[in-house]
Amino acid sequence: MTSTIDVARHQEAATTSVLECRGIGKEFPGVVALSDVSLEIRAGEIHAFLGQNGAGKSTLVKVLTGVYQATRGEILVGGKSVQLRDPRDAEANGIAIVHQDQPLVAQLDVTRNVFLGQEITLAGGVLDLSTMRKQTADALRQVGATFDADTLVSELSVAQREQAAIAAAIVRKPRILILDEPTASLSDSEAELLFGIVRALRDNGVTIIYISHYLDEVLDLVDRVTVLRDGKLVATLPVAETSRAGIVQMMVGRDIEQLYPKEQVTIGEPLLQVRGLTQGHMLRGVDLDVRRGEIFGIAGLMGAGRSELALSLIGALPRSGGSVTVAGKPSDPRTPRSAKKQGFALIPEDRRHEGLVTDMTVRENLTLPELSRFSRAGIVRGGQERAAANSLVERLRIQPPHLNQATRNLSGGNQQKIVIGRWLLGDAEVFLFDEPTTGVDVGSKVEIYRQMVELARRGAAVIFISSDFEEIAGMSDRVAVMHKGRINKLFEPGEATAETLLYWASGSADDTEAEHGASHEAVADEASSQMPAAGVAASPAQAATPPSLWARWGTIGGMVVVLALIAILAPQFLSFNNIFDVLKQGSVLAFIALGLTVVLIAGGFDMSAGAVSQFATNLAAGTMIAGAGSAAALGLGALTGLIAGAVNSALVLIFGMPAFVATLGVMFVAMGATLLYNGGQALTLSDQPGFFFIGQGYVGPVPFVLILLLGTTAILHFVLKRTRLGLRMYAVGQNLLAAELRGIGRARYATASFMLGGLVLGLAGVILASYSYGASALATGIDFLISALAAAFLGSTLNKAGELNVVGTLIAALFLASLSNGLILIGISSQALPGIQGLVLILSIALGVIHKRGIGQVLIF
Amino acid sequence: MSVSSNRPKSSTNSISVLGLLRDYGAILGMIAVLGIFWYLKPAFLSAANVENVFRQSGIVMIMALGLTIVMKMRGVDLSIAQTADAAGLIAAMLIIAKYPIWMAFAIPLLFGLVVGIVNAVLMAYVGIPAIIGTLGMMFIIRSGELMATNGAEPQILFTLPRSLTRDFLWLGQKDLGPVAALIVLALVVFLVVFVIMRFTPFARYAKAVGSNVRAAFLAGIDIRMIFGLGFVIAGVLAALAGVALVSRTGIAMPRGAEPFLLDAFAAAYLGTLASRQGEMSIPGTLMGALFIGFLSNGLTLLGLGAPYRYALNGGFILLAMAIGALKRKN
Structure with a gap:
């Protein structure tokens, strides 16, 4: 593989060191993980770190990527001493890493995964998707990927995920790329493909640090090796001056001889x-x-x-x-x-x-x-x-x-x-x-x-x-x-x-290599045919199968069938008036469901959603009775929601309470506050045409509240799917580890999720006050909660990746409203409705669980 | 309650006053709250009122004990109050329809068992998150109740002929020897659950499932069965509490037992204050249920109704969890 041009370039580059460690030491309480490690990585080389488990390779890598801080010693990048305090510092110095089995956010597409943490944005934090997609496609081409930038990561095979992870490192334009055990979960042919990518990267001027247990591949691939043993540097050598047996010799051998109490025992049958x-x-x-x-x-x-x-x-x-x-x-x-x-x-x-x-x-x-x-x-x-x-x-x-x-x-x-x-x-x-x-x-x-x-x-x-x-x-x-x-x-x-x-x-x-290759295919076939549920295919050709037609369109199909049945049994269901009536009814609950969805995306769970909305309803009604006007009612509602969101997130993040408990407590407090405020009396509004227009008005034949709902959904959809904020909220909610490795912390985005969701919930309460001409006397927060949960989770089954999303929530909420209207038209008692909502909730979750799709953090209690 | 949250974060001497405050401050706080009620309304601690509170707390405790078992395994059961509600309703309807008294006890318990088994299958075997699954179950039961009672018509027992209801109402309204039968029932349930959760293999397995489910699995424990059993116990206990409630009040109001969900949660979470590590425990839940009982009774005596009960219970849940978080940080 080493051509003459390569050699020439190497000699030229040999003088410049891109990364140098001087006397690096790292101690943990009671353990010396690294002591006095000095080495130099040269520009444009592939440099391997070798050593047994516990030799200090991963500690050294963590020091180089800013995960750990060295106890002593100095790191120089391009000749200048640098402080690497966190992974972002390392990235800023041109050091990128592909972790072993790098965690990715399965429900997001490749582009968003690749740029997570370093998004390219237009004004106002709006994602510049077309630029990012183009650069991702370029990077994918470089790593020889056969899938495109819009593919969902959940549909990629193990090897393809590895390619996506390397592409993510490439777009960060690193001078130094660290690959940690990149072939650990790859088959031989996939590993070959990877070596080609690594060589191509080197030829493009990227310096590569390669960590692997497999000496064969290391010897074929790298230019120089550094061997570590018991936290100390044994030697750094050009690969030509060593052999596998020589490296093995350097890797083993202990300072202290261990005594083994082995005894001869009679061996039986x-x-x-x-x-x-x-x-x-x-x-x-x-x-x-x-x-x-x-x-x-x-x-x-x-x-x-x-x-x-x-x-x-x-x-x-x-x-x-x-x-x-x-x-x-x-x-x-x-x-x-x-x-x-x-x-x-x-x-x-x-x-x-x-x-x-x-x-x-x-x-x-x-x-x-x-x-x-x-x-x-x-x-x-x-x-x-x-x-x-x-x-x-x-x-x-x-x-x-x-x-x-x-x-x-x-x-x-x-x-x-x-x-x-x-x-x-x-x-x-x-x-x-x-x-x-x-x-x-x-x-x-x-x-x-x-x-x-x-x-x-x-x-x-x-x-x-x-x-x-x-x-x-x-x-x-x-x-x-x-x-x-x-x-x-x-x-x-x-x-x-x-x-x-x-x-x-x-x-x-x-001598076993030939047999290896021959039987590999058969085993891979066998493995994939017998283990379809594992979703892990053995070669890039057998990418994890996309969800079946039924899983993808089953929910929508089911909804259409149900609505068609209702329309046949009760023809008036499809009358113009009835449709708009249903949409108006459904809109209020849909608002609450939207708010809840936003919280569920990154904040965990929210028991308080319904109760907070209802509290806002009462405050809005009270404000109107006091004659303060619609603007004040809306402002107060929004403020209430924001405060509730802030309290929830503070309880979860500061006190480390499970989201369920924190929001349960807030739910009861909100219910108590509601009853205190209205004194157990309904707050009925009359003669407030301006305020009533929000929930009851029509623009032409269309209910105003529906327009408001569609507008809100569109805005939320845009924020969640097209802005940096939304992307990071999803990442934190769906794969916290992956997000944290990209330098995205939970606190900020979970708070954003609680507050944005709270804002929508507060406004939903005001709309409810307008729709129902005031506030009822009861504290029925948990009733709203179940409708909203049912809508949110039913909506998540509409999505290709099974993720919570506002458009799905909107459709599901309107479907549930149509269902309740239809059932009443058919003559089934409205008393069956809560039960049907409960069933829908359980079934839509069961669907997700059975298809092994992620449902965010809700699973964790 | 506020006493314990004032203590500094680092106390080196564990036998110091601060250490005592950390361990017992919450309990002292509860006693102080009750003391204030007593000061404001001396009738608060009269024998009749205390017995009244015990009866009420007994019902909360029976329900909360089941919840505690489930929550010790990191599950949750939001359907218990609705199960209790429906069980009481079934008992009342059976009596009104002149079925034998034993059926008015047995059928509701059977109902609780069935709900518990369905919950167990959904959460432990299908793998639905317990928050979602039990919330769904709660609403399914509610629908069933509403349809059975033609839209929440109360089932009134106390207007029926005495001969028909006497044996059923005995449990909630009469004495067994010197003590109210309901209090005896609560004590017996407490002892049985206490023994189960302290001296049986189930308790040990449940603890393992709650603290490290993977290790429990690899140690050869049938984790699904153990997790599911928690829901079954919670379902049966909830049904028992529902029957006891109707027997005490003589009326089954559909949805009338729903507020007990809050009380049960508050009791279980307040119970964590009794433990050094902030864990839920059976005696802790008893303590929590008693406190909740006295609290709501005291509020009623002061003329403060449901709103204060909601807000204070919710606040106490948050306070108990916050104190627990601080304890663990120490």
Whole structure:
């Protein structure tokens, strides 16, 4: 690939350094993550950072992109010392990064994702979509993408998302582009495509820092490598002066020799047999035989499919194919619960999020899976439970040895011992240890190794998954190496060393390459045909299928059918007068639904929507009675809504309350305030033609309120879809992580969402006062709430991406109004209406859940 | 209430006065509020009034306990008040239609069970967010009630012949030994729920589901069943509260029990003040329900009606959550 021109250019560029680190050190409490790292990145090169897990690569990248601040040392960009305080600083200095599995906002199109955080705007924050689309198309062409800039990200395959993420980095015109494990979830052919893009970028003058575990691809692709080990720089070398074996040598090797308490245990008959196990595109046919008394190592780097293997064995991930037997009996558990009954025990990779229940005590955690053993007649026997937990604490030397302390503040080692200990009480025979020693102190490590030996001695089969190849080599009998979803090497006892394991784990050997390519297609086909629901296709050609015709147009079709039925049963439904009457009725509720939709987009939930509107209704009626005029009523209504929005957002953001609770409280306060204000009496208005015109007037044959509604919807639609503010509100609501990585914080846009929504809700209240000639005596805020929620969520099913949107809300609200009018015309009691609204609400959400579409933050309570 | 929010954010000595205030300030605040009522209206703490409050609080508590169980698992059940309403209505209609008394107790409870099971299927197995699903359920039940009563006609029991209603109204209006039967019922329910939520595997699993659902799943817990059971318990308890309410008042007003939703929420959230970590608990909910009962009674004695109750309850929910947030920051 290296042409003579390249070489010439490189030599010319070799003198200029674009990025230099001088003595970078980074310390976390108790841990030195980086110490005295000095290196130089030259203009126009592809420079790889290599190192094992925990070597400090990602810390270094985070320092370079402003996520972390170095404890000491200096960063120079283009020869000038710079301070990188946050990702925006890094971007301003021309450093862009594509994160591993970069999160994107699935419901937005590619253009908006690409420019998120750095939108090109016209006056007043209006998005300059045509310019952005053009630049996105250019960038997509550069990365060889076959999809266009208007495609929704949710319709892209994994590889295409990677291309979109790189395009996003390109439009920021970086001088330095950092790619973090870009091939981790790509197939071989997709990775090849990516290498072409990377080379083309370099040829266009972009300097690239490339981080990968796969040494093969690194050696083909990069110009120079920097090897890190234990937070220190080992060497920076041109790739021509090194070899894979040489790099492996530099990556492994510890400062302190670890002692492994491995003992010889008699190996018994085979216990676990796995044949051709596949899982999506993460496992591509795994065969294993593990015997009693054996510690079977599985060495693999991140993304090799190790954890997927463990999870699909215990039924936590659905299998796509293959068979498993335990002690000769077929095993296909649907849930970890049935796997437990078949003798499986998993010590999960992520201790804090998947293993421990940190709010529970040591005792409660230790007995969690086997609690039924200590209960009789449905009551837990405290004495027996304590005795069992105590024996475990002693056996595992958990420190401090207190049963009733919370596990949250224990050290990593003691937490891990608890997660292991909970499986020692039961009948588990197949133990899956997934990275049991990450973040664990040395003493606890030895204790964990001892437990593995002890289990093997008792005749269990122990599967030991790790990317720390020294411990795998030191503790295991046989070792299998996993690479890209397969086992590509099996070592007999005593054969494996840290070097050979890393050698095999970091790339497939040449002789298996051909077979790889040949079987790849078949596996990909199989995977996609058996796992249609996963929505993750294995190659760019098989992009995730766009939603079916039914999913896309089902709601609209259903609405038309329902309205047609009503029209057949009650012909007067379609009369001119009735239609406008319905539109007028529906408009008031549609206003409330619009306000609620705006809040739901970025603010989370809003229980108070209906109650706030109703409070505004009362204030407006009161203002009119006091003779202050329509303008005052409108102003007061708007102010009320804004204040309610501000209070809601303050409660959510400052006190960290769940949006539901905060708005529930505000709802009750607003209901109380309403009743205090009107004293339990209806505030009836009369003879206010100017004010009544808002809700009851006609312009020609058209109700004025409908015109107002359409105008408001158009404005909101414009703000939400065509301005920076709206784009960021959607981004914050739909994928907060993606937004934050682009430097967009939640506070500002959630507040905007609450306030803008509150404004609409307040105005809706005033319109309600005008429409109904005053305010009723009741505080029926929750009734408005359900109609508004039903409209908002039904409206979201009209949208291609299933996102909440004001146009959908408008259509849905008017549909619901027509429905209630139609049902009354047919002669069905209006008392059925709340129930129908409730059903519509549940069904439209169920539709979204079943189609696995995002419904924003509402899911989170 | 304001006492505890005044404390400084950092108190190093946990046995200090400030530490005591942090742990018990909220409770002292509640007692202070009640003290003010007592000062303004000495009849507030008369034996008759206190018993009256206990009866009212008992009903709120029964409903709030179910809600507490669901909310401890990070769910929510907005349909409980409507379930109670409908259950009471069913009981009254059965008595008016001269069905045997046992059916007036059994059928509403069965109804609560069915509502709970439907909720469980929707939230735990289909995966609908609990706020939405139970809100929808609330309105479906309301429609059913309105249609069954021809647009919210009250079902009046106290005008019926005594012989027909005596056994049914006994629960809410008569004494069991020296104590009102309703208070005994509330105590029994409290003890049963307390035992369930302290000594059974279900309680432990529920706690695991509430604090780390992924870990609970991987530890082999049937998380859907556990989450769903919460809704079933909430449905049955709500129905029981509804029957008790109608038995106490002798009249089933469709939609009459709806305000209890607010009371139940306020009771559960006020209960978080009793815990150091600001968590919901069964005894906390009992305390919250008692406070809510005394509060609304006191407001009524002072001639302050529903508006104050709404506003104060809502305010107390927010205050309790804010104090909880400050506690966790410490």
